[in-house]
Ligand SMILES: Nc1nc2c(ncn2[C@@H]2O[C@H](COP(=O)(O)OP(=O)(O)O)[C@@H](O)[C@H]2O)c(=O)[nH]1
C-alpha cells in the first residue's frame with residue numbers, strides 16, 4: 001500500500017499527463033477531489049504530531065498585512081520604511097530568517113506589517129521554511145505581493161500560495177455541504193450548472209470521503225471551485241502588488257510592467273528612496289476595508305483621538321461585542337452621527353450598520 005505522500009505524487013503525475021476534455025473530465029474531477037482529500041489528511045497528521053516548528057507571531061493592531069516576495073526584492077527595507085521596526089537589510093539572499101513584525105499607524109488604524117523570509121519555488125512543499133512562512137501568511141488579513149522591477153513574474157508566487165490553499169482576491173464558492181448519516185448524496189442547484197454535472201458532483205464528494213450529504217450549489221462552479229468548497233483548509237485573502245526599486249528604471253519601462261499586470265491593483269514604489277510609500281499606506285488601508293468609529297460617552301464629547309477600528313459592515317451589535325462582553329445583553333439603544341445616520345443623533349438598534357467616521361453613543365442598562 002502506497003503512503004499518502006506517494007499517492008499524492010501519483011495523482012499529481014497522472015493529472016499532469018491527462019489532457020482535459022469531455023471524456024476525461026469526470027476522471028480528472030475525481031482525481032482532484034481525491035488529491036485534495038489526501039492532502040488535507042497529511043496536513044492533519046503533520047500538525048497532529050505535536051511540536052510545531054512554525055513561527056509564533058503575536059498579533060497586534062487592528063489588522064495584519066504579510067509581505068510576500070522572493071528574497072532581496074526589498075521586503076525588509078519596506079517594513080523599516082513604513083514602521084518603527086528594524087529588520088535587517090542585506091544585498092544577499094535569505095537575510096530575513098525570522099518573521100519581523102512592525103506596526104504601521106495610518107489614518108487612525110494600527111496595522112501590523114509582517115516581514116517574512118523570502119518565498120521561493122516549492123515553498124509550499126517545504127523549501128526554505130516555506131511551510132512555516134505560508135502558515136504565517138494564512139493568519140494575515142491582507143497580502144502585499146512584492147516584486148522587483150527586474151523580476152516581475154508573479155506566477156511562481158501566486159502558484160505557491162495557490163498550492164498551499166490560499167486564494168487571493170476571490171470569494172469562497174457559494175456551495176453548501178451538509179453532511180448526513182445516511183440517504184446518499186442529494187445535489188440541488190439554484191443556478192444552471194454549465195461546467196460540471198450533478199453526477200460528477202456526487203463522484204467528487206465520494207472521493208472526498210463524503211457518502212451522505214445535502215449539497216446546495218448557488219454558483220456555476222467548475223471542478224476546482226467545487227474542490228475548494230469541499231476542502232476545509234482554504235483561506236481567502238485580498239492582495240495587492242507592490243513593484244519595488246522603481247528608482248532604477250524609466251517611467252516608460254515601469255508603464256510596460258503595469259500594463260502587463262492590469263488585472264491587479266499595483267502600487268509602484270521605491271522603498272529605499274521613500275517614493276510613493278504614502279500611496280501604498282492608503283491602498284493598504286482601503287483594501288483592508290476598515291471603518292473608524294468614534295465613541296461618544298453619553299453627555300460628553302466624542303473621543304476623536306482614538307477611533308475604534310473595525311471591519312467594514314460592522315453593526316452596532318459588533319461594536320458592543322468589541323467593547324465589553326456584557327454590552328450586547330445590556331444594550332438599550334444607540335445614537336449615531338455621521339454617514340450611516342439619516343439625521344444627526346439618530347436612534348438605532350443592534351443591527352444598524354455603521355460607516356467610516358461615524359460617531360456613536362451606546363446606551364446600556366445599568
Ligand atoms: N535601488 C533600490 N534598492 C533597494 C530598494 N529597496 C531595497 N533595495 C536593496 O535591495 C537589497 C535587498 O533588500 P532587502 O530589504 O534586504 O530585501 P528582502 O530580502 O526582500 O528583505 C538591499 O541591498 C537593499 O538596499 C529600492 O527601492 N531601490
Ligand SMILES: [Mg+2]
Nearest residue numbers: 075076095096
Ligand atoms: Mg528581508
